[in-house]
Amino acid sequence: MKITNVEFVISAVKPHQYPEDALPEFALAGRSNVGKSSLINKMIMRKGLARTSSQPGKTQQLNYYRVNDSVYLVDFPGYGYARVSKAQRQQFGEMIETFLSDRKPLKMVLLIIDIRHEPSKDDCLMYDWLKHYEIPVCVVTTKADKIPKSKWDKHVKAIKQALGFRGGDRHVLFSSETGLGREALWDIINEQIEV
Numbered sequence: 001m002k003i004t005n006v007e008f009v010i011s012a013v014k015p016h017q018y019p020e021d022a023l024p025e026f027a028l029a030g031r032s033n034v035g036k037s038s039l040i041n042k043m044i045m046r047k048g049l050a051r052t053s054s055q056p057g058k059t060q061q062l063n064y065y066r067v068n069d070s071v072y073l074v075d076f077p078g079y080g081y082a083r084v085s086k087a088q089r090q091q092f093g094e095m096i097e098t099f100l101s102d103r104k105p106l107k108m109v110l111l112i113i114d115i116r117h118e119p120s121k122d123d124c125l126m127y128d129w130l131k132h133y134e135i136p137v138c139v140v141t142t143k144a145d146k147i148p149k150s151k152w153d154k155h156v157k158a159i160k161q162a163l164g165f166r167g168g169d170r171h172v173l174f175s176s177e178t179g180l181g182r183e184a185l186w187d188i189i190n191e192q193i194e195v
């Protein structure tokens with residue numbers, strides 16, 4: 001997709017700060033350090049707009065990026081980062097749960113998983129939770145550049161199996177390093193906007 005315009009809109013902590021223009025939203029969920037912010041940068045072709053870090057726990061709010069004045073990508077704090085305090089983890093959890101359970105413009109959650117590893121317990125919980133609330137999900141296996149191409153299939157299969165991936169769900173193989181999967185993911189997003 002051709003990116004003509006990207007705007008960082010807000011770092012929100014409370015629902016009253018979420019945008020009110022009702023444009024379709026696509027939220028990114030996944031473990032800390034899995035590459036959510038990097039994926040946004042690759043999708044919008046702006047290297048440093050979403051802040052990334054080799055240290056987990058970089059993203060701490062719901063960060064809204066408006067793309068081509070037509071869609072929001074919403075960057076989430078990662079889960080499973082042990083060094084975040086218990087109180088803060090609970091606060092993240094509540095913020096994310098509130099958002100996911102009653103955010104009307106939310107069209108789909110992109111569940112980002114490191115292709116090198118089996119999904120964590122938290123990944124499986126998140127997936128089950130999304131299914132329970134009937135929120136459309138696209139599983140994105142990222143960091144594909146980190147393993148040889150010959151192993152992609154085997155890893156993707158194992159991840160899908162561990163999640164209990166359902167037939168109707170979408171999946172994209174991705175790399176923020178090489179741009180693999182970028183067009184496929186935009187296609188899925190654009191399709192989902194129409195649903």
Ligand code: GTP
Nearest residue numbers: 033034035036037038052053057058059078143176
């Ligand atoms: P939190 O905000 O802490 O939840 O992390 P995040 O999921 O936003 O991860 P972030 O995008 O900050 O990336 C974490 C690290 O992984 C950075 O060092 C990135 O450069 C690296 N990384 C992310 N995606 C890829 C990828 O596709 N390939 C490779 N090789 N490295 C990646």
Ligand code: MG
Nearest residue numbers: 036037058059
């Ligand atoms: Mg981040």
